Amino acid sequence: MITVNHLHKSVDGNKKKILKGIDIQFRQGEMIGVVGSSGSGKSTLLRCLSLRDRWDQGDYTWDDANVIRGGGRGSQKYRSKCAYLEQNPSFYPEKTALKNVLIGQAGQTPWFRRLTGMVRSDDYMGAMDELERFGLIDKAHMKAGNLSGGERQRVAICRALVHGAGFLAADEPVIGLDPHSAERVLKTLQTLCTDHNKTVISALPIELAEKYCTRIWGIYDGQLKIDVTGRRLTVEEKRAIDLI
Template identity: 40%
Template sequence: MIVRHLEKGYPEHPVLKGLSFQADPGEFIAIVGASGSGKTTLLRCLTLQEAWNKGEYIFDGHNVLEGGPLAKWKVRRQWVSLQESTGLSPKKTAIESVLEARWSHMPLWRKIIRKSSMDEHVYSNDFLEKVGLLDKGHEKVEKLSGGEKQRVALARALIQEKKFIAADDPIKGLDPASVNRVMEDFRNVAKREKVLLVCAMQQLDLAERFATRIIGLSDGRIVLDVPARKLTTREKDLIL
């Protein structure tokens, strides 16, 4: 992914001001910054939920913004967004939630009869295992903790063979143990599955501990772009 000179805003209210960066498969990038710095707007632009005012967007070697509706639809199929609300059906089990995300890859006749194969069930279990939830496969979503729901949502994204996962504050409201597990899964999955994972968040300490790269925003501009590590006081002052 290559972003060049991204600008987004409204009359007399610029939000993103000429952002440029490159992001590669396997990276877990934490987008950090104070409230109103442009983190969510950046994610929405990267997933084409917001139109760009200006800029160039290269994904998989193609200029996304120059493509027509069909081209944009095709590239969107390689992306998924994770948010605080997972959108999972509370009455379905974890395995059913992951399995239903696999329908687009199944043969037409299976879609018609709405019946998955044993291989697909095994495959879905594999992805639950990747996020440490194999033992929760037959639990209904409504019985899962907030952190477990986020990990089911992550398994759904992976089984769809997505290349880019955008997560907007997905750990908000989770208990500390769940936060740590979700963040560990994000880092491990990005590295192991060669997925680009970009997460907008405010917690600098979590970005330092779990991300592979930190991009700091302030007033709609990139003021920091470093490999993840303990930030200096000066670097934190740039962001907050």
């Protein structure tokens, strides 16, 4: 169980409040869709939950351990368990998909690997296993710059798993993708939850959240207005988060 109490987040020297007292709980294996109008606070919520942004106030509890009160070292310990998937994942475009998975994101890469490029055989096999699992084995030695948008998103997911993430926060992971690629990415995320007991929280268009997610959070003006099991939202619920 992961519990969030009284999450507040501001920007511009605390002049602009983005999140205003968020209280939520979620478990491993859930696929949660975050919906709301532009500027409602969806992206900031994902960045706070994945510990990419510092909280102004609040308690964040994982298995009875308070992540925020643990200070910098406590946050760093749990930060390694989280992956934040951007709309357009950053890669080394001239390196292969496999190399990008092995290298990881900037904060994940050991200094000796950055200098030498050397990897252990176990790491290599683990990366290849993940690429095969998500239908990318034939892309392993292709340069990342030549991958399609949907392929890059799936490579980013593989990269997160290889580096130990158990919780993925995905910010609009299918924006700009064609329907087929979007479906494949979302089914990949579903598989992580159903088959591997990972937690995925993703900002999505409402129709995709209704179709693919087991739970939906509706955000409006920095506040959690809706928390329901995955289903079609009612007219009243959509109106509550300014989506009608």
